[in-house]
Amino acid sequence: MTARIILNKTRKKRLEAGHPWIYGNEVERIEGEAVPGSVVEVVDHRGKFLASAYINPASKMIGRVVSYRPLERMDKRFFAERFRTCLEVRERFTDARYCRLVYGEADFLPGLTVDRFGDVLVIQIVTLGMDAVRNEIVEALVEVFAPRTVYERSDVGVRALEGLEERKGLLYGKEPEETVVIRENGLELEVDVIGGQKTGYFFDQRENRASIEPLMTGWGKRSGIELRDLTGEDGVTRRVPVNANGKEVTFPYWDGATVLECFSHTGSFTMHACKYGAKKVTCLDISEHAIETAKRNAARNGFEDRVEFVVANAFDYLREQVHGLEERAARAAAGENGGKIDTSKPLSGGGRTWDVVILDPPAFAKHKGAVAGALRGYKDINLHGMKLVNEGGFLVTASCSYYVRPDAFLDVIHAAAADAGKLLRLVEYRGAGKDHPQLLGVEEGNYLKFAIFEVRSM
Numbered sequence: 514m515t516a517r518i519i520l521n522k523t524r525k526k527r528l529e530a531g532h533p534w535i536y537g538n539e540v541e542r543i544e545g546e547a548v549p550g551s552v553v554e555v556v557d558h559r560g561k562f563l564a565s566a567y568i569n570p571a572s573k574m575i576g577r578v579v580s581y582r583p584l585e586r587m588d589k590r591f592f593a594e595r596f597r598t599c600l601e602v603r604e605r606f607t608d609a610r611y612c613r614l615v616y617g618e619a620d621f622l623p624g625l626t627v628d629r630f631g632d633v634l635v636i637q638i639v640t641l642g643m644d645a646v647r648n649e650i651v652e653a654l655v656e657v658f659a660p661r662t663v664y665e666r667s668d669v670g671v672r673a674l675e676g677l678e679e680r681k682g683l684l685y686g687k688e689p690e691e692t693v694v695i696r697e698n699g700l701e702l703e704v705d706v707i708g709g710q711k712t713g714y715f716f717d718q719r720e721n722r723a724s725i726e727p728l729m730t731g732w733g734k735r736s737g738i739e740l741r742d743l744t745g746e747d748g749v750t751r752r753v754p755v756n757a758n759g760k761e762v763t764f765p766y767w768d769g770a771t772v773l774e775c776f777s778h779t780g781s782f783t784m785h786a787c788k789y790g791a792k793k794v795t796c797l798d799i800s801e802h803a804i805e806t807a808k809r810n811a812a813r814n815g816f817e818d819r820v821e822f823v824v825a826n827a828f829d830y831l832r833e834q835v836h837g838l839e840e841r842a843a844r845a846a847a848g849e850n851g852g853k854i855d856t857s858k859p860l861s862g863g864g865r866t867w868d869v870v871i872l873d874p875p876a877f878a879k880h881k882g883a884v885a886g887a888l889r890g891y892k893d894i895n896l897h898g899m900k901l902v903n904e905g906g907f908l909v910t911a912s913c914s915y916y917v918r919p920d921a922f923l924d925v926i927h928a929a930a931a932d933a934g935k936l937l938r939l940v941e942y943r944g945a946g947k948d949h950p951q952l953l954g955v956e957e958g959n960y961l962k963f964a965i966f967e968v969r970s971m
Contacts, residue, residue, distance in 0.1 A: 515585075516545030517554035518568065518576055528555065528563055528578065530954050533618050535566060535576035543570070550645030552584055567642025571676050577623040577642060587646050592653035595622055600657065606947035611695040613716045613948040614658075619958055620950070625650065628712040630693045630704055632661040635712040636684070639667065641675045651684050662686040666712045692806075694813075698723050700784050701813050703806055710778065710875075717945040718873065721911070721963045722785040724941060728869050728907050728965070729789035733768035735868075735903070766792045766819065770868035773797070773901065775827040775894070780807030780820075782871050782909075787816040795867070797823040797830060827874070828890075831897035837863025838900065870898045871909040878914040887917050888925050896929035899937070902968040908937070915960035922962045937966040 520528070521541040528535065535555065547553055547568050555564045555576060565584035566576035579587060599620050603609040614634070615627035624640030634654055638644050644667075651663050663685035672679055683689075692703040697719055706713040733739070737757035744750045754762040769792030774782045776798060783796040796811075798804050801824050811820045823830065841864050872894050877887035891912060899908045912922050930937045943963040944951070951958040 515554055516543065516547035516551070516568070517556055518543055518547075518566065519560075520555065520557050520563070522558040527954075531952055532955055533566075533578035533621075533623055533952075534574050535578070537573055537575045540575055543568075550641045552579065552586055552642075554583070567640075567645075569641040569675055572641070572674060577618075577640060579621060579623065579642075587642075587649065589649045589652045589656070592622075592646075592650055593656050595620065596627075596653055596657040599627075602950070603948050607719070608696070611697060611716070612719075616949050616958075618955060619952050626712065627654070628714065628716060629658070630695050630706060630713070632659075633689050633693050633706060634658060634660045634663045635666050635706050636663065637666050637669065637712055638680075639669060639671050639675065639677075641677060644672075644675070644677055647684070655685055660686060662689045664689050664706055666706070669711075692809075697781070698785060698788070700788055700810075702781060702784065702810050703779065703813070705779075705806065708802075715778070715781070717913075717949050717961055718781065718911070718963070719948075720946040721943050722782055724943065724963075724965065725782065725785060725869070725871070725909060726789040728909070729770050729772075729786055729791045730768050732770050732792070732868055736767070738762055738767055764792075766790060769793075770906075771866075771903075772869045772871065773867040773898075774871040774873070775831065775898070776872065776874040777807060778803050778873075780804075780810050782873060783807065783820060784810055784814055784816065786869070786871075787811070787814070787819050791819065791869075794820045795823060795865075796820050797825055797827060799824065799826050827872075828893060831894060831901065833863040834865050835863070835897045835900050838866070840864070866901050866903050868903050868906040869909060870902050870906075872898050873909075873911045874913075876914040877912070878916040881916055884914075884916050884921075887914055888921065891917070891922065892925045892929045895926050896933050899930060899935050899966075899968050900933050904968075904970060906968055907940070908966045908968050909964075910966070911961065911963045913961050915957060917962075919959070919962050923964070926964070926966070934971045936969040936971055938969070940965040940967055 519541045520539055524539040549569050552565050553568050555566050556562055564578040565580040566578045568576050599614050603612050614629045615622055615625055617623050624643040626637040628635045665684050668679045668681040689706050695702055695704055704714045738754050740752050741755045742750050742752050754767050756762055769790045772786045772791045772794040774796050777796045780796050783794045786794050796807050804822050804824050811817050877890045878884045902908055945961040
């Protein structure tokens with residue numbers, strides 16, 4: 514007899530609406546011998562077939578749906594068919610050579626993630642059901658994609674919820690090189706698939722990184738630079754940028770923005786800012802290793818002369834810059850009012866401002882209990898970040914914390930703006946890219962919030 518999960522009568526009909534998770538409190542009973550990790554039938558209280566799911570009786574999430582048709586097992590053929598479908602979708606919407614090929618539940622393969630870095634595939638398995646068929650997954654990947662390398666990065670703590678240990682290492686082919694070079698939006702970027710964060714790179718922000726292009730130029734007039742017709746000694750008239758003294762400006766990025774990227778990791782937003790015409794970018798991360806990679810990315814793309822690199826805690830750095838601004842403003846106000854300025858005490862560091870400030874932090878809330886602290890963290894960085902934006906400039910801000918819902922994220926930014934005395938105009942609001950599809954009704958996939966605001970003073 515095929516084992517099956519019988520759901521209780523009083524449960525909410527989430528499964529019928531397309532949600533792939535089955536919790537233990539939704540189950541009336543389990544019939545037959547359900548081998549942990551195996552595929553079983555799922556039926557309602559009347560015995561009507563609903564789906565096929567793999568089962569883990571030891572987990573709070575007892576089942577995860579892999580098909581809405583009868584399925585005996587997840588074998589090589591099953592995975593090959595799913596992978597081909599994943600590839601077709603990616604080829605339609607993005608560069609499928611460098612993308613997230615498999616995005617768990619949204620690709621009807623819960624517990625499995627596959628990222629593609631050219632001929633290197635990196636997989637992450639977080640559930641018992643997928644862990645039990647690791648060999649079949651690898652065989653199907655090799656059949657469909659013919660990679661040079663399949664490497665596993667299942668070194669994540671969430672596996673413990675399924676009774677699994679963390680795993681990491683080569684599954685097929687040649688050991689990956691220390692860094693793998695990918696192409697994104699016309700840039701070359703280094704990825705560390707062995708020691709980098711998660712699977713090595715954050716493909717989910719690719720389209721968001723491209724969205725900053727309109728912010729990077731159009732700043733020349735603020736510096737007193739304008740285009741004029743100048744006639745040279747050769748009698749030829751050219752339209753060139755000219756400064757307030759009437760002299761030609763020869764710096765090629767005279768019209769570009771000044772940009773601060775915090776939590777830069779390996780500098781992906783920095784590289785895009787430079788590509789789109791930024792004049793000067795400050796690239797900041799707390800990890801020296803990440804900044805070293807960012808430096809190589811800048812050199813690889815020819816941006817060394819326009820990027821300064823800072824290894825620092827972003828919270829501290831933002832506060833330091835705001836403190837410097839406030840000190841200078843206080844001295845200026847004292848001078849205007851005829852007050853005595855104490856010059857014996859030197860000004861502290863900081864006090865810089867930028868045309869565009871980019872905040873792309875790691876997840877501040879990894880469980881429900883961390884939400885309150887996460888919201889304080891988001892308010893802190895956005896409050897200080899927007900204070901450092903030049904008048905009429907832009908704040909680019911993101912959150913990848915699923916437990917911080919979109920309305921709460923926007924609310925905390927609004928509260929930060931009120932405290933900072935700023936007016937924000939929302940230019941664009943986005944989520945993850947098209948290689949991270951979202952099943953309607955499965956809010957767990959809606960984790961990334963990305964917003965661009967114009968910043969004005971009240």
